[in-house]
Amino acid sequence: MKYIQMEYSGPLNGKAHIAGAKNSSLALLAAAALADDIVTLEGIPRIDDVRVIAAIGQDIGMDVNQEEGHIVMDPRWIHSAEIDPRKASSYRASYYFAGALLSKFGKVTIGYPGGDNFVARPIDQHLKVFQALGARVEIFNDYYTVEAAELRGADIYFDTITSGATINAMLAAVRAKGRTILRNAAVDPEVVDTAAFLNRLGARIYGAGTDSIRIEGVPYLNGGKHTVIPDRLIAGSFLMAAGVNGGEVTVTDVIPEHLGACLAKLEEIGMEVERGENYITAYGTGSIKATRVRTGMYPGFATDLQQPMTALLLQAKGKSIITDRVFPKRFAHVPQLRRLGAEIELRKESAFIRGGMPLRGGWAHATDVRAGTCLLLAGLAAEGSTYITGVEHIERGYEDVIGSFQAIGAKLSMRELDARELPGRMPVQR
Numbered sequence: 001m002k003y004i005q006m007e008y009s010g011p012l013n014g015k016a017h018i019a020g021a022k023n024s025s026l027a028l029l030a031a032a033a034l035a036d037d038i039v040t041l042e043g044i045p046r047i048d049d050v051r052v053i054a055a056i057g058q059d060i061g062m063d064v065n066q067e068e069g070h071i072v073m074d075p076r077w078i079h080s081a082e083i084d085p086r087k088a089s090s091y092r093a094s095y096y097f098a099g100a101l102l103s104k105f106g107k108v109t110i111g112y113p114g115g116d117n118f119v120a121r122p123i124d125q126h127l128k129v130f131q132a133l134g135a136r137v138e139i140f141n142d143y144y145t146v147e148a149a150e151l152r153g154a155d156i157y158f159d160t161i162t163s164g165a166t167i168n169a170m171l172a173a174v175r176a177k178g179r180t181i182l183r184n185a186a187v188d189p190e191v192v193d194t195a196a197f198l199n200r201l202g203a204r205i206y207g208a209g210t211d212s213i214r215i216e217g218v219p220y221l222n223g224g225k226h227t228v229i230p231d232r233l234i235a236g237s238f239l240m241a242a243g244v245n246g247g248e249v250t251v252t253d254v255i256p257e258h259l260g261a262c263l264a265k266l267e268e269i270g271m272e273v274e275r276g277e278n279y280i281t282a283y284g285t286g287s288i289k290a291t292r293v294r295t296g297m298y299p300g301f302a303t304d305l306q307q308p309m310t311a312l313l314l315q316a317k318g319k320s321i322i323t324d325r326v327f328p329k330r331f332a333h334v335p336q337l338r339r340l341g342a343e344i345e346l347r348k349e350s351a352f353i354r355g356g357m358p359l360r361g362g363w364a365h366a367t368d369v370r371a372g373t374c375l376l377l378a379g380l381a382a383e384g385s386t387y388i389t390g391v392e393h394i395e396r397g398y399e400d401v402i403g404s405f406q407a408i409g410a411k412l413s414m415r416e417l418d419a420r421e422l423p424g425r426m427p428v429q430r
């Protein structure tokens, strides 16, 4: 079993190049199945979820070749719309194959989404979209099927703002007959990126980035080339790292506008932030202020930055409160932080953080990708050695977690657990 060993790292200084966004890449890779010719995607990160998609591609007859910096996909010979339930359940965004293959073949059989299992994550809005477009959904034990003799455009009002279902609706409706309108749609950059990609292939999607998206169905999608947007969530985490012990961290190849709420919060707690055209530098003074954070859908403060922000606020003297409105129970990182000496109380959908208390090294388990980021930031500040297990979760989101943190001066390395020489006490995983 792999684990990460970290030491107190002092002020960080350095640059981190930001790879393509995981959440956008997962949508674009499934969207590529919709095309009728070869697609090249640039900037797709080398992460575990992408490897699962390549394996799914192989199963259904879609060639997926990842080369240095880009992926080439050939969807012309897809011969099956049945996705292995185990592969579908090994990551969250497999549901995009439901929208894409339904759209192209009128039928799909697929397992339930897996991925970060921090709370119940319903897919009722995805299914509602398929049904609104005229499909029949059947639910079985470990898979579901969606089938339609013909998909017809529809007027769909989302009951809640969801980026996943908004993207899936675009995938499902892009080849449907007539016009589809999505109301109360998510406005996330990943929604806009997916629409831009599909439009490049010949789709007719209008208004992505607003809460009302219009899709005029087309019968055919060309091949083409597209570059995925940079990962705003990884960028935000690196900038937060500059606040933990002070220092200066620059993230390059980013779109600063995508990080509006995060940067505003960093400034509010006393960090300085410099925004360039495609870079951001965060300066930590070593002294940050306690604050209140409420997550929200984009352009609000991202739920995926809530966990690293918790680690950062452990360094702010006084009481901070973090409320997660998107996933109100997303606090699996809190018991793990307590192992490192953090004083955090959980009440309803909020974490009450008593900041400014010393952290001490120990074992902690990353239960999901952002819980992992949170522990990495906490480990930077903890006295002694911190050992983080659950590396497979971290690697769902990071291309080279060790290399990129080392590049900004963090002291950490990847280790293999040798049961005969356990450093400290192994945690009971929860």
Ligand SMILES: CC(=O)N[C@H]1[C@@H](OP(=O)(O)OP(=O)(O)OC[C@H]2O[C@@H](n3ccc(=O)[nH]c3=O)[C@H](O)[C@@H]2O)O[C@H](CO)[C@@H](O)[C@@H]1O
Pocket (backbone or CB within 6 Å): 023, 024, 026, 092, 093, 120, 121, 122, 123, 124, 125, 126, 127, 160, 161, 162, 163, 164, 165, 297, 303, 304, 325, 326, 327
């Ligand atoms: C692969 C991917 O892109 N994952 C991201 C995506 O997840 P995911 O697409 O699962 O999240 P959504 O944007 O759909 O979820 C937003 C809210 O809508 C609710 N909801 C969603 C779908 C549904 O059918 N019914 C429903 O009630 C969810 O419980 C949540 O409260 O957006 C989340 C919110 O920004 C991020 O944390 C995830 O990193």
Ligand SMILES: C=C(OP(=O)(O)O)C(=O)O
Pocket (backbone or CB within 6 Å): 022, 023, 091, 092, 093, 114, 115, 116, 117, 304, 369, 370, 397
């Ligand atoms: C929750 C996340 O991922 P997923 O939706 O893929 O599980 C995340 O990226 O923080």
